[in-house]
Amino acid sequence: MEHIISIVGIGPGSPEYMLPIARRTIEKARVLVGSKRALETYSNVDTVTKIIDRDICSVIDFIKKQLVSNDVVVMVSGDPGFYSMLGALRETFPTEQLIVIPGLSSAQLAFARIAELWQDAVLTSMHGRDQDAEILKYVPKKKLGILTDSINNPQKIAQKLIALGWPEQTRVWLCENLSYESEKIVPTKLKETVTIEGFAHCVMVVKA
Numbered sequence: 001m002e003h004i005i006s007i008v009g010i011g012p013g014s015p016e017y018m019l020p021i022a023r024r025t026i027e028k029a030r031v032l033v034g035s036k037r038a039l040e041t042y043s044n045v046d047t048v049t050k051i052i053d054r055d056i057c058s059v060i061d062f063i064k065k066q067l068v069s070n071d072v073v074v075m076v077s078g079d080p081g082f083y084s085m086l087g088a089l090r091e092t093f094p095t096e097q098l099i100v101i102p103g104l105s106s107a108q109l110a111f112a113r114i115a116e117l118w119q120d121a122v123l124t125s126m127h128g129r130d131q132d133a134e135i136l137k138y139v140p141k142k143k144l145g146i147l148t149d150s151i152n153n154p155q156k157i158a159q160k161l162i163a164l165g166w167p168e169q170t171r172v173w174l175c176e177n178l179s180y181e182s183e184k185i186v187p188t189k190l191k192e193t194v195t196i197e198g199f200a201h202c203v204m205v206v207k208a
Contacts, residue, residue: 003067005093007086009079009103010038014179017109022101025073031066033059033085034075042075052085059085060092078105083125083147107145110175110203113185121145126152127201138165144206153200158193161206166190176202 008025011017026032031048032039039049048070050062066072076084082105089098111118121143124131128149136144138161148154154174162168168191176184176199188196190206 002097003069003071004097004099005063005067005089006071006073006099006101007080007084007089008073008075008101009084009105010034010042010075010077011104012078012106012109012179013177015041017104017179019101019103022103025101026075029071029073031070031072032075033063033072035077038075038077056085056088060088063089064092076103078107079103082107082123083127106175106178106203107147109178110145110173110185110205113175113178114173114187114205116143116205116207118143118145121205126157133164136161136164138167138208140208142206142208144204146204146206148200148202148204150200154193154196154202154204157204158190162190162194166206166208171207173205174199174202175205178203 006025008022010022026042029047032043033050034052036051039051043049050059052059063072074085079102080086080100107123108118123145124135125147127147146157170190172188172190172193174186
């Protein structure tokens with residue numbers, strides 16, 4: 001029987017926000033792939049592990065070699081369907097060999113924290129990437145949920161949105177360390193976000 005790859009969403013961070021089926025799949029794994037932090041949290045001495053880093057090709061090669069004799073569990077933060085390793089795995093392996101276990105994304109949790117519907121929001125990521133003006137441009141009543149990083153931080157994104165026609169008084173929520181004890185959610189306006197420091201890795205919710 002051909003061995004399989006389970007891509008498991010581990011949620012926004014805290015183990016409390018992980019689905020029971022995800023936890024069971026990880027606990028049974030003989031081969032685990034994931035971030036350094038995830039492996040430190042969920043692997044054990046008997047688990048063969050591989051850290052997901054910038055060298056995705058080496059991660060794919062590792063998985064190919066392990067599949068000869070083992071199933072492989074790949075842990076991804078949030079939900080596998082939202083900017084994760086799933087894309088690279090789909091390009092390499094047939095979908096019949098992939099089992100996807102969903103997780104709670106940080107974007108979804110951010111909208112929950114502010115009691116806001118996300119069904120009509122544009123969810124995107126500027127973590128390690130830019131986004132087209134067409135996606136970010138202002139439209140009345142538009143909502144954005146944006147993953148940020150140290151380069152595309154809320155300051156820079158706010159400047160870009162204002163340049164794309166968003167009113168300076170547009171409401172913004174900066175949601176950091178979601179699900180952890182250090183969680184912080186700061187409601188503000190787009191104009192003020194231009195000068196707010198920090199929040200490099202957060203979810204930035206913008207509502208026109």
